Amino acid sequence: MTSFYGSSFEQLCLSLSNIFRKRTAKKWLVLALGWVFQVGRKTTAGIVRGAGSLAKKHYASYSRFFNTKSWRPEAFWKIVFKTVREVIEEKQLIVAVDDTCVAKSGRKIAATGWFLESNGAYYQNATYVWGQSWVVLSVVAHNPFGFEKTWSFPIGMRLFVPKKDCPEGTYKTKLELAHEMLAARARWSERRIIAVADRLYAGGPFLAGLPEKVDVIVRMKRNAKLFDLPGVNSGVGRPRKKGERLPSPVEMAEDKEGWRTKKVRLYGEEKEIRIKTRLALWYYVTGPRVGKVVIMKEPEAKRWAVFYSTDSQLEDKEIIQLYSRRWALEITFRDAKQYGGFKDAQCQKKEAVKRQGIFNLGLMSLVQCWFVEQKEEIQNQLKRNEWEDYQAPPSFQIMLQTLRWYMRKKQFSQKWGQTPYSGKKVDEFFDEIARAA
16 A cells, blocks of 8 residues: 655554555545544544545445454554654653543443543542543653653553443453553563553552553552561561551651752742652552652642652652653643544444544654654744744644645645646645645
């Protein structure tokens, strides 16, 4: 199978064609380009309209692409993960873990239920939403354009299915889904992985039994049961697995002794914080694995937070700074819903729901990978609005607009670049430009 315009983005998409059958691979490329060209809602019909003359089959044929079992989501993510890993130059991969809710209407849509959706910090504006819940893994890396902003590359997602909709013995919690995905990525990668997750994932199903090259930084529960290290065995009886019970994180935070002041860089700003650390065993969650507890408090703020790292050798401020990268995944959720078509899908069957969500976030990763690989070629072609800061890093919306412009330029060069001038062709050209705008 060959690409339509011979562009570098199409070559990137064709790297996934091996997981599809020949006919399905062509549908994949048509839908991927339609997803890029479509400036409106990215439903299946909208994507087919965006593909324009490339979509030569009936709409139902492209709709079956998401409902078929001829391609496996894990095989899709394995190639996406490999592509992301090649553009990330960091020695270790920082992987953010979180879940998001997509609002839906209708009782016949698969895997729907009532889920808590936070509309503000610390769940102050949390509401319950009827829809679907997804657990997502994403590599969060420093911006390759030299800015402090962190970029997020989705590398895996699973649909959380409520227990009432699962056959007996097949129900899995969000923590178990995240654990399975993280363990699979560890098998696919030779690099060390550090996962960062919020308080929801501070539990044994996620933290226990992880591969040796995977460490986790997680927001710890304030009433967590902590134990001291077992110490030296006296030689009588079975060796101890844990030491004496330690104060809970709340009791540690209330103690005025042991605090230190440090400067850290969080979210692009230099901040002065007070921290307190201690090595401890979170025995009933991580077993005998020694971890580090870090309590952080801002001098002028009443709030405080406690983090737990399964790697006890990490520096205190490094644990806090790595955890702060998790916010990039929240930005990805917003971009996925606004520009990536994540909330536009109208499918109802379980298989179609799974594949269309994977299709949208997987293409977001490929667009960002293409943007990084072509940064030298397209850096001078980035057109920014006057009210924007020219020194600001490009957002995903700008990446998508740049790719759309790049693809239309390839299309124009191939169709009309070597042909004589004519008014009709110019009109067609401006029609394509209007669709891309």
